[in-house]
Amino acid sequence: ARYRKVDEDFFEDLEEILISADVGVTTVMDLIDELKMEVKRRNIKDSNDVKEVISEKLVDIYYGEDDETIEDLNIHHDGLNIVLFVGVNGVGKTTTIGKLAHRLKNEGKKVVLAAGDTFRAGAIEQLEVWGERVGVEVIKHSEGSDPAAVIFDGIQAAKSRGADVLLCDTAGRLQNKVNLMNELSKVKRVIEREVPGAPHEVLLVLDATTGQNAMSQAKTFSESTNVTGIVLSKLDGTAKGGIVLAIRNELDIPVKFVGLGEKVDDLQQFDPNAFVYGLFADMLEE
Amino acid sequence: MAFEGLADRLQNTIQRIKGKGKVTEQDVKEMTREVRLALLEADVNFKVVKQFINKIKERAVGQEIMESLTPGQQVIKVVKEELTNLMGGEQSKIAVADRPPTVIMMVGLQGAGKTTTTGKLANLLRKKQNRNPLLVAADIYRPAAINQLQTLGKQLNMPVFSLGTEVSPVEIANQAIEQAKAEHHDYVIIDTAGRLHVDSDLMEELTQIKENVKPDEIFLVVDAMTGQDAVNVAESFNEQLDITGVVLTKLDGDTRGGAALSIKAVTDTPIKFAGMGEKLTDLEAFHPERMASRILGM
Ligand SMILES: Nc1nc2c(ncn2[C@@H]2O[C@H](COP(=O)(O)OP(=O)(O)OP(=O)(O)O)[C@@H](O)[C@H]2O)c(=O)[nH]1
Ligand SMILES: Nc1nc2c(ncn2[C@@H]2O[C@H](COP(=O)(O)OP(=O)(O)OP(=O)(O)O)[C@@H](O)[C@H]2O)c(=O)[nH]1
Ligand SMILES: [K+]
Ligand SMILES: [Mg+2]
Ligand SMILES: [Mg+2]
Numbered sequence: 001a002r003y004r005k006v007d008e009d010f011f012e013d014l015e016e017i018l019i020s021a022d023v024g025v026t027t028v029m030d031l032i033d034e035l036k037m038e039v040k041r042r043n044i045k046d047s048n049d050v051k052e053v054i055s056e057k058l059v060d061i062y063y064g065e066d067d068e069t070i071e072d073l074n075i076h077h078d079g080l081n082i083v084l085f086v087g088v089n090g091v092g093k094t095t096t097i098g099k100l101a102h103r104l105k106n107e108g109k110k111v112v113l114a115a116g117d118t119f120r121a122g123a124i125e126q127l128e129v130w131g132e133r134v135g136v137e138v139i140k141h142s143e144g145s146d147p148a149a150v151i152f153d154g155i156q157a158a159k160s161r162g163a164d165v166l167l168c169d170t171a172g173r174l175q176n177k178v179n180l181m182n183e184l185s186k187v188k189r190v191i192e193r194e195v196p197g198a199p200h201e202v203l204l205v206l207d208a209t210t211g212q213n214a215m216s217q218a219k220t221f222s223e224s225t226n227v228t229g230i231v232l233s234k235l236d237g238t239a240k241g242g243i244v245l246a247i248r249n250e251l252d253i254p255v256k257f258v259g260l261g262e263k264v265d266d267l268q269q270f271d272p273n274a275f276v277y278g279l280f281a282d283m284l285e286e
Numbered sequence: 287m288a289f290e291g292l293a294d295r296l297q298n299t300i301q302r303i304k305g306k307g308k309v310t311e312q313d314v315k316e317m318t319r320e321v322r323l324a325l326l327e328a329d330v331n332f333k334v335v336k337q338f339i340n341k342i343k344e345r346a347v348g349q350e351i352m353e354s355l356t357p358g359q360q361v362i363k364v365v366k367e368e369l370t371n372l373m374g375g376e377q378s379k380i381a382v383a384d385r386p387p388t389v390i391m392m393v394g395l396q397g398a399g400k401t402t403t404t405g406k407l408a409n410l411l412r413k414k415q416n417r418n419p420l421l422v423a424a425d426i427y428r429p430a431a432i433n434q435l436q437t438l439g440k441q442l443n444m445p446v447f448s449l450g451t452e453v454s455p456v457e458i459a460n461q462a463i464e465q466a467k468a469e470h471h472d473y474v475i476i477d478t479a480g481r482l483h484v485d486s487d488l489m490e491e492l493t494q495i496k497e498n499v500k501p502d503e504i505f506l507v508v509d510a511m512t513g514q515d516a517v518n519v520a521e522s523f524n525e526q527l528d529i530t531g532v533v534l535t536k537l538d539g540d541t542r543g544g545a546a547l548s549i550k551a552v553t554d555t556p557i558k559f560a561g562m563g564e565k566l567t568d569l570e571a572f573h574p575e576r577m578a579s580r581i582l583g584m
Contacts, residue, residue: 016332022513025326089536089564090397090509098429120564121401121441122434129429143437174539209395211329211513213541234396237482239515262396262427 003046006039010047013283014054021279022211023242027249031057047284058276064249073256074200074228080158081165082191082198086184086221087205089172092233092259094123096205097167098130099259099267105134109164114154115140116147116187117171127169134264137161147171147183148190155194168199175220185224203256205231208241218247232270233259240279291583292324293362300358309357314346317361328542328581331517334551341368362584369578372547377556378571380411381502381530386472387420389463389499393492393527394507395519396480399535399561401431403507404477405438406561406569411473412444420471422462423448424455424495425479435477442566455479456494463499476501483522492527504529505558508549510537516545517552524553534572535561544581
């Protein structure tokens, strides 16, 4: 590889590449300031040596105050584990449930799905296709029925079948719709009431192509459902999803999985180091 | 709200200038810095921001602002004007073919809102122009995509053309046009599967459909929450398909929607409609001026 001099030009390019990865302009400017000091302090001259420092700083931003590794899914509990999926419209909730069901089933777990999106046209059928594809049972009501009632039935069915994990789908909703956010809180309360300690995870699905609005999504969904983890979907495109750094830093919500396509196998555990490197790698590898 | 408005952001600079009676280039520099931040926080693409700021600087160091009694307000006015200009005028017209049916193709990334917008457009065409559209289920990939469109068709009481998932989308589109002619539909709206702009096989499929059915409109459907990647997506779809219009969806949310500006800048194609909700009546003409205010947070 050809190395570049670490000069003003280099920092300007870095600023642009991180902004274009949706890291967010304030986060990027703070980072660049810190980097400049660090580079001076360590007397770094070329881009190969600065690579490590950039990664370090980005990973620092990601972890913020709290650097416990909690990228694992919290579903090791004996008995029924419940995972609730939430997020805005079209981000990949239903697809991720299909992929995660496949993954858990391969780990030997008995999985049941609950079709909690009773609103969107074809949503129940979509989850049923995934259920068939993966070979797991789907609990459903008819379109237009109360989502909390579906989830309640899903829990009873999962219990009676001795399932290990129940994955609950919900309808996509924009975070500024108060009544829809209240509906989600209600779904969560049903889960809490029926199974002590549940939900074991509330996963917010974020579309990697989303820009700064993802922060508002994370804040508002956390307020209504206490989100425990993020699934960053659609990372197989050209978008980088850099906003999750600020989300993790400010709200302490870790990314647990990344979505890399539309097939059953296209779900991977999140790796912070690989992720941050991916944010600026293009610049060094050109 | 996640962002502060531009006017709020410029307050400090404005206060300082007020006392001075004269605006220096340094003042303009500070103001454009704030404008740059506001635009980037609204997800306008950084390249587009750069060009835009240069334009503002040109106007701002001119007499118009320097000699104004309220330079701060003047800057905001100039910024908004330029932004509105860049977005173009209101253009919610849909093409009409010389010989019916008029064919519309819906394209875009996964989950952008194509299928929903297909239903909304059909509803609009019938309500506003008394048209009789045929909806075409050409997404054979997404689980239950056909079912989704059929459900919308039922809600609208409108026919949906489908050949299941075993026939190629090109063939589906071709046969749909034949059926539309035979049954005297004046519009055909083809719902295609979501795909990445870098997926060459699936993009080639769209090119094939286009060559076969010669659509009068190709609408790129884009999620208003899209970040910096919007330019890559829009540029790429436009290069490969030469889109004729853009539909911006999910504008009922609280996103600033800077992607709108980026898309307009790189495709020079009008944003024709705005999706304002999940219901089939939630489609509106796109208003460039309102969008400019929204991006700036005013
Ligand atoms: N390329 C790519 N596409 C994805 C990924 N995850 C989901 N999709 C696609 O994105 C689209 C929307 O996915 P869904 O799973 O229906 O999203 P959702 O959040 O359940 O949507 P709603 O229920 O309508 O809110 C579908 O076309 C999926 O195939 C991913 O990781 N990569
Ligand atoms: N709030 C809101 N939701 C919308 C709007 N347009 C579409 N949606 C929702 O966004 C999600 C995705 O919409 P679809 O129409 O399935 O998107 P698509 O582009 O056809 O998705 P794929 O076929 O999977 O690529 C659904 O939950 C829709 O209800 C809008 O303007 N506002
Ligand atoms: K064009
Ligand atoms: Mg869904
Ligand atoms: Mg669709």
